[in-house]
Amino acid sequence: MPLALLALAIGAFGIGTTEFVIMGLLPEVAGDFGVSIPTAGFLVTGYALGVMIGAPLMTVLGTRISRKRMLMLLMGLFIVGNLLSAVAPVFAVMLIGRVVASLAHGAFFGIGSVVAAELVAPQKKAGAIAMMFTGLTVANVVGVPLGTLIGQSAGWRFTFTIVAALGVIGLIGIAKLVPDLPKPEGVQLRHELVAFKNVQVLLAMAMTVLGFGGVFAAITYIAPMMTHVAGFADGSVTWLLVLFGLGMVGGNLVGGKFADRALMPLLYVSLGALAIVLGLFTVTAHNKILAAVTIALIGALGFATVPPLQKRVLDQASGAPTLASAVNIGAFNLGNALSAWLGGMVISAGLGYTAPNWVGAVLAASALVLAVVSAALERRTPGPTPVAAPAEQRHAEPAHH
DSSP states (O other), X not given: OOHHHHHHHHHHHHHHHHHHHHHHHHHHHHHHHTOOHHHHTXXXXXXXXXXXXXXXXXXXXXXXXXXXXXXXXXXXXHHHHHHHHHHOSSHHHHHHHHHHHHHHHHHHHHHHXXXXXHTSOGGGHHHHHHHXXXXXXXXXXXXXXXXXXXXXXXXXXXXXXXXXXXXXXXXXXHHHHSOOOOOOTTOOHHHXXXXXXXXXXXXXXXXXXXXXXXXXXXXXXXXXXXXXXXXXXXXXXXXXHHHHHHHHHHXXXXXXXXXXXXXXXXXXXXXXXXXXXXXXXXXHTTXXXXXXXXXXXXXXXXXXXXXXXXXXXXXXXXXXXXXXXHHHHHHHHHHHHHHHHHHHHHHHTTOOTTXXXXXXXXXXXXXXXXXXXXXXXXXHSOSOOOTTOOHHHHHHGGGGO
């Protein structure tokens, strides 16, 4: 395994920690600033929206410089955003800090996915992408629970200071270990944008939004759900997040292994099972043991979709993968934002802390429907898409239907 993948994984670890740790600390942050839990939920939504906007924006800006230099700049932005969150005097400043940090997120994973895939042999690409995402999943086993524990005992500001320090380690790692791959020749924005005319690219992104949205509808409000409904103590939220993270790590590795072999069947199974498990969570949330098992399953099934969806976008946008790859990371976060917002709405409407699970089940089921549609369309289009075929030829196809 190239050491450069380790540097990317460290950066991913820091980014994953800052994205998810807020969910374990929502009650503390809300109390500190004197805002309601659904209002504090905007720290999740705001971050996710920042990723969505930042992913294409930063990637486009990054076409002018080498990928390595761009990854270093993104880590710098990440450090600044987390320091701003750590010292925020009022809620609005914390929200700005979250958005600043989030601008780095999508482009880091988007450009990082392309770099990771270039570091290994063609048949190992999904595995290399999964390796980088392992940093994100391990963040959920180690970074998020530790960050939650530190935040609950030493104050949430200290958590964000530590996350900024992680960013510094990631930055040094990238500077030292990632090779300076040549800037892709002749990559123009026009060329990259053509990928978005491909129906399959758009369908893969929509699956990402809905499938991952399903996970986050439930997990955003995990702290109040587990303490108020399941009856766990505040301190137990840490261990429940560890279970979620362990599920994610397992799901991500299985997804990486099978995405190179049976991509669509893997999506059918993981999305279908995710919809069922989220629906059941409305019942299992009332029992401590069943709730814990369900949380691990949601992590596993949700993250089993990540390598195949990311690879599907890279495959379908072959010839112009960088922007599409980054925008798909934005799509994961559009799912987070959408579901955190919908989850907050059903809670505010008085439907209880388990109501977001129904929202999640519906979103995951919708993603499964799109996967079936995508495969049906692919069967109707004759012949496999040639890798790096001139974009214009590929996208002229749908016009006949």
